[in-house]
Amino acid sequence: MSIHSLLKTSAALGALVALTASATAQETTTITVGTVNNSDMIRMQGLTSVFEEQHPNIKVNWVTLEENILRQRVTTDIATKGGQFDVMTIGTYEVPIWAKQEWLQPLDNLPETYNTDDLIPAIRNALSVDDKLYALPFYAESVLTLYRKDLFEKAGLEMPEQPTWDFIAEAAEKTADKENGVYGICLRGKPGWGENMAFLGNMAREFGANYFDASWQPQFESEGWKKAVNLYVELMTKYGPPGAASNGFNENLSLFGQGKCAMWIDASVAASFVTNPEQSQVADQVGFGGAPCGTEDCPNDGYNWQWAWSLGLPAGSQKAEAAQEFVAWATSQDYINLVAEREGWASVPPGTRTSLYENKEYTDAAPFAAATLNAIQNAKAEPTDDKPYFGLQFAAIPEFQGIGTAVGQQMAAALSGSVTADQALSQAQAIATREMTRGGYLK
Structure with a gap:
């Protein structure tokens, strides 16, 4: 074969390789x-x-x-x-x-x-x-109350099958040891409709309140919201970690895993991490309770979120x-x-x-498996006579994202002490009423 033929063959092979590479890249x-x-x-x-x-x-x-x-x-x-x-x-x-x-x-x-x-x-x-x-x-x-069994035993406490917020407050006081870096309770404080408002929306339900009533009127100045937010601020101020208004799920996960929280009420998915010895210093001391109840008559299905x-x-x-x-x-x-x-x-x-x-x-x-499944299965997110929206810790309407974000800022301000809980709720009511009126829900 001549040099000229070899060059032509080589060029053809090169072109074929290039085309093949190009086709592979395109695929x-x-x-x-x-x-x-x-x-x-x-x-x-x-x-x-x-x-x-x-x-x-x-x-x-x-x-x-x-x-x-x-x-x-x-x-x-x-x-x-x-x-x-x-x-x-x-x-x-x-x-x-x-x-x-x-x-x-x-x-x-x-x-x-x-x-x-x-x-x-x-x-x-x-x-x-x-x-x-x-x-x-x-x-x-859904939601679980995670707690330190060793600290509860030391304080002479036993987690009830259905805890109440009165019990949670008592336990936070008895287990707090701030001098040694142990906080009686850790809760979400970071503002956001899926951060602090996910927790507070559910806590308000635990005191018998929703985001909106059957006529879409915002409920932030209802007794349920007032009891929930005032107790939340009181517990976190007295027994919670400093700078709590910056703590969301991940920050509290880290605190609990370091052994700094006697209790943490949050998403059930946290259980797999706080019981993992590679990620938690207290893995063998974690117990699980249900979502707390703030009313006299706790429903059989609890106050879970979904x-x-x-x-x-x-x-x-x-x-x-x-x-x-x-x-x-x-x-x-x-x-x-x-x-x-x-x-x-x-x-x-x-x-x-x-x-x-x-x-x-x-x-x-997974020692938390049964508690998690039970909480998920008993979370009733569908609309009811007194709650016209789908959702528990949120309301599945387009306006909620903006409302929840703005209200979350007010709740964080109350937690940091910039305003009182009642002032924050008054502002929340005004914000939500304005947005629900703009959205055509209210006349």
């Missing part, structure tokens, strides 16, 4: 996932390589944000059709609202192996509109097929098994699948 789809900086999501991010090995033509780009910032970013992106995210981490507040606005893609082409019938009915229903799923639950939660951090796909996405592959993987039974294999059964994402709570390996490893 690779990169999806961007926006998620919250909670420990379960960070673990999911760390396991991305397993997904990418199984799906070599899909690459995953992560944007991990603090909770309040994530909510702002994904809400702005989906409302403006910005296209920044292919997968959004959203919750039971956003899904019914956004689905009705046709902002989310229905997830109705899932493989049979996904087994949607295995999803816990209350969680599946919360993420569905007209019997169509619009997001898949990554983990779900939430599911879930993965949804914005409508109009050009990468929907790859994005759905990812969300189906991340919320599957196979993913649960993967976490169990890598981290142990107690660390798997809780609250989404019935089969998990029928798995003896899980229930043996």
